[in-house]
Structures are given as C-alpha cells and as structure tokens.
Amino acid sequence: MEQMIPTVAVRHLGEHVDNTVRVRGWLETKRSSGKIAFLLVRDGSGKVQAVASRKELSEAAWEAVSTVTQESTVSVVGNVHADSRAPGGYELHVSDAVVEQQVEDYPITPKEHGTAFLMEHRHLWLRSSKQRAALAVRSEVSHAIRDFFYRREFTLIDSPILTPAACEGTSTLFETDYFGDPAFLSQSGQLYLEPALAAFGKVYCFGPTFRAEKSKTRRHLMEFWMVEPEIAFLEFDGLCALAEEFVRELVGRVLDNCREHLDVLERDVSKLEAIDGTFPRITYREAIEILKAEGQEIEFGDDFGGEHETILASRFERPVMVTRFPAAMKAFYMQPDPEDPEVALGVDLLAPEGYGEIIGGSQRIHDHDFLLARIEQHELPLSAFQWYLDVRRYGTCPHSGFGMGLERFVAWMCGLKHLRETIPYPRMLYKIYP
Ligand code: 4AD
Ligand code: MG
Numbered sequence: 001m002e003q004m005i006p007t008v009a010v011r012h013l014g015e016h017v018d019n020t021v022r023v024r025g026w027l028e029t030k031r032s033s034g035k036i037a038f039l040l041v042r043d044g045s046g047k048v049q050a051v052a053s054r055k056e057l058s059e060a061a062w063e064a065v066s067t068v069t070q071e072s073t074v075s076v077v078g079n080v081h082a083d084s085r086a087p088g089g090y091e092l093h094v095s096d097a098v099v100e101q102q103v104e105d106y107p108i109t110p111k112e113h114g115t116a117f118l119m120e121h122r123h124l125w126l127r128s129s130k131q132r133a134a135l136a137v138r139s140e141v142s143h144a145i146r147d148f149f150y151r152r153e154f155t156l157i158d159s160p161i162l163t164p165a166a167c168e169g170t171s172t173l174f175e176t177d178y179f180g181d182p183a184f185l186s187q188s189g190q191l192y193l194e195p196a197l198a199a200f201g202k203v204y205c206f207g208p209t210f211r212a213e214k215s216k217t218r219r220h221l222m223e224f225w226m227v228e229p230e231i232a233f234l235e236f237d238g239l240c241a242l243a244e245e246f247v248r249e250l251v252g253r254v255l256d257n258c259r260e261h262l263d264v265l266e267r268d269v270s271k272l273e274a275i276d277g278t279f280p281r282i283t284y285r286e287a288i289e290i291l292k293a294e295g296q297e298i299e300f301g302d303d304f305g306g307e308h309e310t311i312l313a314s315r316f317e318r319p320v321m322v323t324r325f326p327a328a329m330k331a332f333y334m335q336p337d338p339e340d341p342e343v344a345l346g347v348d349l350l351a352p353e354g355y356g357e358i359i360g361g362s363q364r365i366h367d368h369d370f371l372l373a374r375i376e377q378h379e380l381p382l383s384a385f386q387w388y389l390d391v392r393r394y395g396t397c398p399h400s401g402f403g404m405g406l407e408r409f410v411a412w413m414c415g416l417k418h419l420r421e422t423i424p425y426p427r428m429l430y431k432i433y434p
Helices: 009-018 058-065 115-120 131-150 192-200 236-257 257-262 283-291 304-315 370-379 382-393 407-415
Strands: 020-032 036-042 049-051 073-082 090-101 175-178 181-185 203-211 224-232 281-283 322-326 342-350 356-363 399-405
Touching: 009 020, 009 049, 009 073, 009 342, 020 049, 020 058, 020 224, 036 058, 036 073, 049 058, 049 073, 049 370, 058 090, 131 203, 131 224, 131 236, 131 257, 131 407, 192 203, 192 224, 192 322, 192 382, 192 399, 224 236, 224 407, 236 257, 236 322, 236 342, 236 399, 236 407, 257 407, 281 342, 283 304, 283 322, 304 322, 304 356, 342 407, 356 407, 370 382, 370 407, 399 407
Parallel strands: 049 090, 281 322
Antiparallel strands: 020 036, 020 073, 036 049, 073 090, 175 181, 203 224, 224 399, 322 342, 342 356, 356 399
16 A cells, blocks of 8 residues: 555645645654644655644654654655645645654754855755755756747857866966866856857857956855857847847746745845846946946046946946946957947946846957957967967858856845855855865
C-alpha cells in the first residue's frame, strides 16, 4: 500500500484536494503541544503546514513529529485540505511521518544573524525565504532575457571565458596561465559578438564575466552575469530604443510572474508598475549641469560615481538614459558623435531608486583605419586585435550593442541594496568561500 501514495510537490497540492499524498522536504519550523503539532515543511516548490494529531498517529510517527528539529529531512503523508487561512491555501492532515535525517544544531536559526555570518554560510542561507525569493526572480529574469531575444530572432553566440586580451580596459583583468602564455577571464563577450554579425545579423551572448575591481561597493561583484546583444546596421537611436524596450519587457515579466516573490521581499511594486512608456534621455553634458546645480564637484570628462548616478536617477520615476559621454573616458571601440566628436555615441541606463547603471552600450566604430588609430592611441597590443580589425576589413557595417548586468537588474527588481543576494554564490573582494 505504501508505494501507492504519490509524492507531490507542494506547489501542486491544489490538484490533490481530499486525497492522501506524500510530501518530502525539510522542516522549516514547528509548534507543538502534547497533543498536536504544526510542521511547516518546505520542499523546494513551496511550503505547507502539516497538522499532526497524537491520537491519529502511530507511536513512531508521533515520536517523529514531536522530536523533529529544524532543517531535518522529513517525509510526511497526509490528506490535502483546502484552507484559505493556510500559507499556500492548503494544509496536510498527517497520517504518517518519518524523519529521514534528524539534523543537529542547524547553524542558521530564526534569530537575527549578521551578514558576515550568513555569507560564510551562503550554502545554507540559500534556503531562507528572502534568498529563495531573490534567486527565483533571477531565474525568471534569465528566462525572460532568452525569450526576448528568441522572439526577435537573435542567435545566441556563446563567447569564450578565456581570452587573450582585454575588452573593457586592462586594469580589472583576472590573469591566468594558458600553457605558458598569459590569458584573461573575459570582462565582456562583445568583441566576440561583432564578428558573428556578418554570419547572423542579430546576436547575443549571456554568461559570466569577470572584473578584478578593487572597489568594495554594494554594486560590484568580481564575477557577474552579463547579457549582451549586438545588431548589424543598427545605429545609436535604434540602440537606445532597443535597450528601453528590453528593460520595459523584463520589468513586465517580473510583475506578471514574480508577485509572490516580490511579496516575500516586501518590494514596493508600485515603483515597478511605474516603469511604463518611454524613458527620459539626457546627454552627459546635461547630466554634468544637473550635478553642478545640485552642488556636486564634477567637470566634463569625469566619470559618475554611485552618488552622482543616484542624484540623476532620483529626478525621474523611470530609468533615465544618459547619452554621449566624453570619448576619452569610454572604451576604445565607441563611435564618436559626428556632430560633436568630443563625445561618443554611448548610453548608460540608470535605474531609479538608487540602483545605478544597469546597462552600458554604444554604437561601435566600423571604419577600419579609425579603429586602428584608436587601438594605437589606447596602447593596446595590436597583434591581439588583428582578428577584431578583420571585422572592419571584410564587409564592415555600422552596428551597435549593449550589456546589462543581470545582478544589477535583479537587485532593482527585488529592492535589494546589495548585489550579493542576487547571485547564488557571490564573488566579492577577497571573499571566495564557499
Ligand atoms: O558598462 P560595461 O562595462 O559595458 C561593457 O562591458 C560593454 N562591453 C557591454 C556591451 O556593450 N556589450 O558593463 C555593462 C553592465 C553594466 O551596466 C552593469 O550592469 C554590469 O555590466 N556590470 C557589473 N555588474 C556587477 N558587478 C560589476 N563589477 C559590474 N561591472 C559592470
Ligand atoms: Mg559601464
């Protein structure tokens, strides 16, 4: 008879009302008197309250439910009852229970723990409600990103992680040994996307990228996931429009599919519901004037700090796109503005509520000789860029692309101030355990 009882995911209990099912999972919390015990069981798909009454259980089963400890592995058999007051809407009226592993001294207790302690126990912290909610949002956003490009007929081009040269400047490279030669962990897949344009027209990559940034801020990880589209014959205005459409669609998807997670995170969703319609655009020159008027000491040619981004973004409810940065401060491949050659056709999209830059992109230089001059000006090793120059030698075309950091986007969606909770195992300055 035992084998006849189906094991059901908590998420699907509603399909088994008034039937007897088994739930296997982990004990989150327990309340009990001498006669009745309430077990909150989590199985990865959800949580259900299992109600066990002494008089309805065998002695062994009652012993199991009354002594089971936090995070022990449990197998609970019971009848599914619809109950609108119960978390999830269903309750299990227990007829049998087994503790598959009794856990001693689970380190994370319901009391408050400091962040350093929780980060040391990241492998266990993943089980906590808010952590699960944030990572579920991340998973949904990853899917939404792939759907966005799939529906628009982009081809996925996986860019390499081991690379012979820098993409975004040499100061933040992780170096490794490649059979006696130096190699670097990729900072961006962009340079490898550009050649694929002549093969596929519209491409994107989405994978881990690495930056050895010695800055310890809540917005920087050493390893983060970046999604990067690149499009042939797309010029700057079209690029800005694509970035806007992309962000709007991703926000909509989170609002449609992640309400319960946003609730757990106590996210004020009205702030996300306001992300509709077109996004304001200002030039870098205008941004500098705004910042000066706000009393900031900043000049043309300076990069924005986190505080500058927050000041600029706080003027708008929607993300703001800052365009046309000084060419000298941006990457070597950015196309200058023909009407104002001191600035480049680059765009940064700043999220509202102080979440900072989530997208950086640009139109690329497509003229061979001009790009060659830029590589020389930036004192980059010419031999390492011959293949990249080939893109301009053999059938060049105007083209543009951008990169979005997945963790920055997820932090904004979840209302999390620090990126460390938006990735399962964050890599931070001097911290690589677990
Ligand atoms: O602005 P970035 O450096 O642009 C590029 O790498 C371009 N090659 C992308 C392209 O045009 N294809 O980085 C793009 C985005 C940033 O806007 C930010 O969201 C994220 O990547 N990012 C980081 N996220 C977490 N931690 C870090 N250390 C990050 N550095 C950049
Ligand atoms: Mg940037």
